[in-house]
Amino acid sequence: MTATVILSALVVTVVLLWGVLITVLFSRSLESAFLNARRMHERQSKQIDQLLDRFMAMDFDRFKSHQSAEESQPGEFVAPEDQRRDLDDTVVQIYPSWGSLDRTAAMMEALENEQTLVQEDFPDENR
16 A cells, blocks of 8 residues: 555656646747747837838838828729819929939929820810
8 A cells, every 4th residue: 555655746746747847848939939929029110210211211202102002992094084184273382402412303204295195096076
């Protein structure tokens, strides 16, 4: 009888040691997973900050065009008539010439060229 008591006490001790070992290993693996998640979050936030810094350093027109491209709906189409109507409502401010930084004239010329091409491709049928 004493042999069975000693054997059962030994088995209980081994089972308890295994339970403690499994608990310690599980807690260490959770700690490692959380540490990796924190590092990944910090690295991604640094990358986003660097990307935003680059966007702010770029030309503001490029930033706005990139932003509008992200916000646009897939397959969205704006008819030339709607574009013309939007341009009629727009007030164009003429700034002093700043040399290579002055892009207003170039943008207006490109817009006029585009409008003439559209008129050539799609003439008004009422005329």
